[in-house]
Amino acid sequence: MNSSISNMSKFTGSTSEFIAQTLRIAIFKGKYKANQPLRQDRIAKELNVSKIPLREALVQLKSEGLVVFLPNRGAVVSMLSPAEVREIFSMRLALESLAVEKAVPNIREAELIRARSVLKIIDREKDKSTWSDLNREFHEILYKPSNMRLLLNTIQTLHNNVGRYLVIYLDRLSGTEASREEHWGILDAYKEKNIDKAQSILKTHLGKAEEHLMRFLGEFSEVD
Amino acid sequence: MNSSISNMSKFTGSTSEFIAQTLRIAIFKGKYKANQPLRQDRIAKELNVSKIPLREALVQLKSEGLVVFLPNRGAVVSMLSPAEVREIFSMRLALESLAVEKAVPNIREAELIRARSVLKIIDREKDKSTWSDLNREFHEILYKPSNMRLLLNTIQTLHNNVGRYLVIYLDRLSGTEASREEHWGILDAYKEKNIDKAQSILKTHLGKAEEHLMRFLGEFSEVD
DNA sequence: GATTATACTATTGTTGAAAATCATAATAAT
DNA sequence: ATTATTATGATTTTCAACAATAGTATAATC
Incomplete structure (x- = not known):
């Protein structure tokens, strides 16, 4: 499995898949720790993407259980009890x-x-x-x-x-x-x-x- | 379980959850059949919502297996083999x-x-x-x-x-x-x-x- | 000190538009 | 007539700028 991906150009597939994979790896590597909020504009700037694919990626990660959405407070890395x-x-x-x-x-x-x-x-x-x-x-x-x-x-x-x-x-x-x-x-x-x-x-x-x-x-x- | 929901106002929770639930029911009721494409602007107009929560809902349904994304051709109701x-x-x-x-x-x-x-x-x-x-x-x-x-x-x-x-x-x-x-x-x-x-x-x-x-x-x- | 008012930050959602891609129809070539 | 090629149109995908809303912290008031 391809570890880290620096930019979108090397990635086949949609932008939101690229973002999801990038965030997935970042969570695995401990860049984002449990309970840490995932700020949208910061990540969007960091990856040079807009909000639509970013939010799609976050929903995807939510469905995988890696992320939880707090109403009106955005996505945070989930913490397993x-x-x-x-x-x-x-x-x-x-x-x-x-x-x-x-x-x-x-x-x-x-x-x-x-x-x-x-x-x-x-x-x-x-x-x-x-x-x-x-x-x-x-x-x-x-x-x-x-x-x-x-x-x-x-x-x-x-x-x-x-x-x-x-x-x-x-x-x-x-x-x-x-x-x-x-x-x-x-x-x-x-x-x-x-x-x-x-x-x-x-x-x-x-x-x-x-x-x-x-x-x-x-x-x-x-x-x- | 609440069957059909006509508009957002009666719904507690995010807009994308409302859309997801509406589409889920529509698929169950056979309004959208297998292999049928889910046109974004049509649905957006029908439900009076914009693209961001709509696409979030579609990603959610994808993760539930109800919908498949065909690259650059959008979401279609999935057909189980x-x-x-x-x-x-x-x-x-x-x-x-x-x-x-x-x-x-x-x-x-x-x-x-x-x-x-x-x-x-x-x-x-x-x-x-x-x-x-x-x-x-x-x-x-x-x-x-x-x-x-x-x-x-x-x-x-x-x-x-x-x-x-x-x-x-x-x-x-x-x-x-x-x-x-x-x-x-x-x-x-x-x-x-x-x-x-x-x-x-x-x-x-x-x-x-x-x-x-x-x-x-x-x-x-x-x-x- | 507790409570209210205010400013700030971030999410959530809207609108409009540009770029890319696919399906189809129309046209040209064999 | 069949195949290749080229427009055309429709739709997705993404971007960007903005409005509305809720949560948080700070300052002001009682």
């Missing part, structure tokens, strides 16, 4: 289990090989930011054979919604060793076409990620 | 099962009573349009105790996305008798706090609805 974090992980488990169920029977050798090569890179990778990207890619490879565009979209959105915190607390992310084992385990399960096994490992995988994030958010709110 | 219908029902089953799981332990006597009274009205109801509303209300009552705002939102969106066809083919909807039995069965399962039973009935319930819609869409596309 602990309950919402749990909610999102529950939904992810339900939907990603479905993706696994539908994808396992369809997966091909080529995709398994690609997944394995991604895992091998992950094992060596030190930089947590690209580690996060590779992590996403791994799961994408395994879900795509479900051939369910809408499902993949929704999973991606939910993943983004909790994943944006990753960048902030990624430095002290320690549990990556266990995470690695789980990745290999899921890949094994795919090779064996064992849906139950893949789903079961996915469950512990997501469960750990959830607990990590919950603990982090706990500290975070105490400090603040 | 058979594969997408199956996809949505799969997602609904996964998410509504989750809602059941989380709601059953929390449901109270008062809500069970309300659900039962809704079912009794449904049993007598002849008008299919209000039948559809009551049907939605019944499921809402049973899901709400999950206390998962985001989940309920997503379920609602998915329901809308297939439910809009209901209005068109509701007249010849025959399988309502079986549907009634399933409703009472789900309610029973809730009373017994039997999650598995509730989920199992839900599965056949959604499965039948899916087959109905698939068959209808089959005929529909042949005629066209």
Whole structure:
């Protein structure tokens, strides 16, 4: 995925999509933090765009859960409550289990090989930011054979919604060793076409990620 | 739920929400059919609004799957492919099962009573349009105790996305008798706090609805 | 000190118009 | 007659300047 985009010219697609993607990345990178207002004229000037596509982008981000509109006070980066974090992980488990169920029977050798090569890179990778990207890619490879565009979209959105915190607390992310084992385990399960096994490992995988994030958010709110 | 709204004055909330809700209902009622373009200046004049909130509303509807944007050709009412219908029902089953799981332990006597009274009205109801509303209300009552705002939102969106066809083919909807039995069965399962039973009935319930819609869409596309 | 008045800031929404793109009709070429 | 090319018109997409409104902070008044 293309990280940062400086100007519109390199971007194919509408202006509002360009803005949405730019803001999405800015939120991920922590440029805009939770509860921070997104000032329209400032952003419009910064990106050299007008209000119409900008507001369209903000509505789009609202629908993705990254932004909340306060009436007459504009858009602010949303802050997930602990309950919402749990909610999102529950939904992810339900939907990603479905993706696994539908994808396992369809997966091909080529995709398994690609997944394995991604895992091998992950094992060596030190930089947590690209580690996060590779992590996403791994799961994408395994879900795509479900051939369910809408499902993949929704999973991606939910993943983004909790994943944006990753960048902030990624430095002290320690549990990556266990995470690695789980990745290999899921890949094994795919090779064996064992849906139950893949789903079961996915469950512990997501469960750990959830607990990590919950603990982090706990500290975070105490400090603040 | 408030059916049609003639003008903005009666509406609390932003203009774009008003437009979105108006268009949503118009799509449900079949005023705008699948693949039909949504002309901006026409709608803007019709509703006495300007472009900014109108486009915001269209982006919102896009995020709900009711509308698709064709580059430089504007928004058209989306047409679900058979594969997408199956996809949505799969997602609904996964998410509504989750809602059941989380709601059953929390449901109270008062809500069970309300659900039962809704079912009794449904049993007598002849008008299919209000039948559809009551049907939605019944499921809402049973899901709400999950206390998962985001989940309920997503379920609602998915329901809308297939439910809009209901209005068109509701007249010849025959399988309502079986549907009634399933409703009472789900309610029973809730009373017994039997999650598995509730989920199992839900599965056949959604499965039948899916087959109905698939068959209808089959005929529909042949005629066209 | 609490309350009201006032100025300021930002959103929200309107209006009008320019630029870009697509579909279609009209025209020219093979 | 069929294909290519070129206008034409319609519509989206975006911009820009402005009005109205609500929220916030500051100053004035009781």
